Amino acid sequence: MASIKDVAELAGVSITTVSRVLNSRGYIGSETRQKVEKAMEQLDYHPNQIARALLKNQSYLIGVIVPDLSHPLFSELINWIEAYANERNYKILVCNSLQDSDKEANYISMLRQNRVDGIIMCSHSLEIESYLKVSMPIVSFDRIISSSISYVAGDNYKGGEIATKHLIENGCRNLLHISGPLKYDLLPNRRSDAFQLTCMKNNIQFSIIEGAHIKAAFQDNWDFIEQVISPQLENYDGVFCSNDIMAYTLYVYATRNGIKVPEQLKIIGYDYHSFTRLMQHPKLTTVRQPLDRIGKALCSALIDQIENKNPDFVNNTVIDVELIRGDTT
């Protein structure tokens, strides 16, 4: 691989001059600049970013930790994070925590060893100690790690409220909410808070059942519904599911068991990720989280922190959500 010395020799200039061209520093005549650029092209020279990172103490690398790379919510989010990071000249290192806090701690250590400039944390594991010890910019998705760490979230409270109101306005009087795992201190729990309060304000009977499932596998969701939800499903005329895959599975379960959706049971989901948008039967009624805007906000918040070199700057962002009307309500 060509070195900076080779470039300098071919261009007939000093190494310092090549370095100045690379770093756009100091005065360089346009003729000299062209000679250097031509030599770099001829030699197919690529400046060593690792050496530059070491020198400048900035790697332009961002670590992104997610619970499941193949889940449609996270793959779409990563897609947008990558796009915006790339616009600002950052690269992303993706880490799949698989909900395992030991694996996650190892990833954090690896990211620190690789001197990433910051971390976007989209994980749902219980253990957050490791993040509190990290002395670099972090932004979290849908989670408050500490008051000194910025977060980006969809408006979970509003999402829970519009979903519940929609069911009530469409005539439901006995509501069930299948929540996310409430033991984790996650912002999506506010969907449950909103569900509960909206039911109480409207004198609606309700229950909340905790679903621990993040896995985007049909059978896992099916088994949960069969074992936990099905024995009491006849008590309800409306269900608000905290994610679309659960909502879809519930729809399939209900129709296979002779329950008409939406006539006898109304179902609303949450997310509106690529799976929900692709799937046409049924078109789910759901709450859209704008993953493009969330991805952009995560990137902006993190890179602004990195570039201001001020890790104490906290800037929480809550992104609006909207109701998507489908066939299941």
Place this chain on the structure above:
Amino acid sequence: MASIKDVAELAGVSITTVSRVLNSRGYIGSETRQKVEKAMEQLDYHPNQIARALLKNQSYLIGVIVPDLSHPLFSELINWIEAYANERNYKILVCNSLQDSDKEANYISMLRQNRVDGIIMCSHSLEIESYLKVSMPIVSFDRIISSSISYVAGDNYKGGEIATKHLIENGCRNLLHISGPLKYDLLPNRRSDAFQLTCMKNNIQFSIIEGAHIKAAFQDNWDFIEQVISPQLENYDGVFCSNDIMAYTLYVYATRNGIKVPEQLKIIGYDYHSFTRLMQHPKLTTVRQPLDRIGKALCSALIDQIENKNPDFVNNTVIDVELIRGDTT
């Protein structure tokens, strides 16, 4: 952040000793090792992998270039690549080429600048010049870049053959194949070759229509079917689609237009990724590409090349595929 000097001071040893512990080099007594390890833990010291990468000329970074991170095929593939890379202590930098060859060339340059140890190329763009110039290990997915670059692929010929035979065995006599974009020199084109030959051997009428769509968006596929396929759809009693999203969209199009699937029209797809596995209505008949094994093979082939330091070692891998019987045939 603690430095190696801080660790040496706290442990009461020289920097060289700490370095020996880190690199497991030279004789170190167990007591000294414990003192150093304890000091690293107390100071929350993380060795600078960037400095080590520069020194050792190995970064333990792998670049992965895909056309669309949010596509269920590629998100699942990346999920497995990340898992196997992590097992062997490598990290992955993901790059979303969005089918744009300029963007892809920039990514390759960026990966070279960041001194990744190798590249996994899953892209479908026309331009492969940039890859030929790269003097580092590369493994490609479903594509022959050159005779000196290893590839991993599902058995595309067999996949095309079992799909076509399945349609014929189920009584189809006029077959259509909606292929991938044939202008790219991709291994999935062998699905079309197998389709064609199998039809000819069995005296079956057939046509091939090129679908240029990689986008996992329902509307794009719908528009293509409405404009290109629909005018001649009545000529066929069986369609082999080169991907599941096209097959699913065709199913929806047919049923909305009064064509009964599978009675009047049999449809078979390709991939069996997370979308297909989640979706229950219909259960698609399709060909499963084992993305776990493909991801593992891509990682193994690349890391073996990296660690043998022999970029000329070519090791192509073809992974078996299987028919998944669903409701659409």
